[in-house]
Amino acid sequence: MQSEIMFAGFGGQGIMTIGKMLAQAGLSSGLEVSWIPSYGPEMRGGTAYCLVVLADRPIGSPVINNPQHLVVLNRPSLEKFVPMLKPNGVVISNSSLIPVEGGRDDLDEVRIPCNDMAIDLGNPRTAAIIALGAFCARCEILDFESVREAVRYNFKSKPKLIDLNLNALEAGAEFARKHPKTGAAGKE
Numbered sequence: 001m002q003s004e005i006m007f008a009g010f011g012g013q014g015i016m017t018i019g020k021m022l023a024q025a026g027l028s029s030g031l032e033v034s035w036i037p038s039y040g041p042e043m044r045g046g047t048a049y050c051l052v053v054l055a056d057r058p059i060g061s062p063v064i065n066n067p068q069h070l071v072v073l074n075r076p077s078l079e080k081f082v083p084m085l086k087p088n089g090v091v092i093s094n095s096s097l098i099p100v101e102g103g104r105d106d107l108d109e110v111r112i113p114c115n116d117m118a119i120d121l122g123n124p125r126t127a128a129i130i131a132l133g134a135f136c137a138r139c140e141i142l143d144f145e146s147v148r149e150a151v152r153y154n155f156k157s158k159p160k161l162i163d164l165n166l167n168a169l170e171a172g173a174e175f176a177r178k179h180p181k182t183g184a185a186g187k188e
Contacts, residue, residue, distance in 0.1 A: 001056045003141050004064045008049035008081055009073030009094075011039060014128030017154065018071070019050035021132060024150040025142050026054040034062035049077065054141060071135045073114065073128065078102055092135045092176070094127065108181045110134055117171055126168035133172025144173065 007019040016037050023035040037050040051067060053059050068089040072078045075098045082091060087106040096115030112134050114127040121130075129151065136147045151169055155161045 001054075002059070003054045003069065003139070004067035005052045005054075005069045005071065005135070006049060006067045006081055006084075007052070007071045008047070008077035009128075011048040013048070013073045014125065015048045015073065016050055018128045018132040019052050021147065021150040021154055022052050022054075022136070022142075024153060025136075025146040026052070028149060029142050029146045031056060031142075032059050034059050036062050047077065049081070069135070069139060071131050073097065073131060075100065082107070090135065090138050092131050092138065094131060096127070108138070110138055110176050110179055110182075112172065112175050112179075114172070117175070118168065121164065121168055121171060123164055123168075126165060129165050129168040130172035130175075133169035133174075134176035135172075136169075137173035137176040 007015045009015045019035055023033045026033040032055045034053045035050060039048050051064055053062055053064060066084050066086050068086050070081050070085055071092045073094040078093055078098050082102040082104060085107060089107050091102050091107050091109040093109060093111050094114040095111040096113045102109050114130045115124060117130050118124045118127040136142060136144055148166060151165050152162055155165055
């Protein structure tokens, strides 16, 4: 098993953080992991993306040109990365900021209003965690408890934020579980 996940959006949206959390969850689950970040010329507001590879065997190369899955929080990133995805992957897109679909019928796309849900939870900064929860629930690559533990670990220096972020993770997961699969996955 090898899964490649691209996380993409604007700098400051939490893209690198959720990529690291997924990588931490993979490590704690005993998987081989790579995490490669990439920033645009400006960190906040510029483009930011990272690639996480999870595998049950050594990873031959951490650089992947055509990942399987995409978690995307802004439209420019959706338009840039969806064409690169392998067929039958999953796309989690932030419909609060992305008014269009990815345009591929061979992908399972979950359009989730991450920003709107984060505001409803009381903190707009949880939008990325909501997207992470939706991705983990939809793909079921890892045991969800390992992802919860990665969230707890990431916020251990800010204990007041742990429950808020765990609630955001659960809200994203619940949204993904309730929405039917689309594309090739929905035709199975």
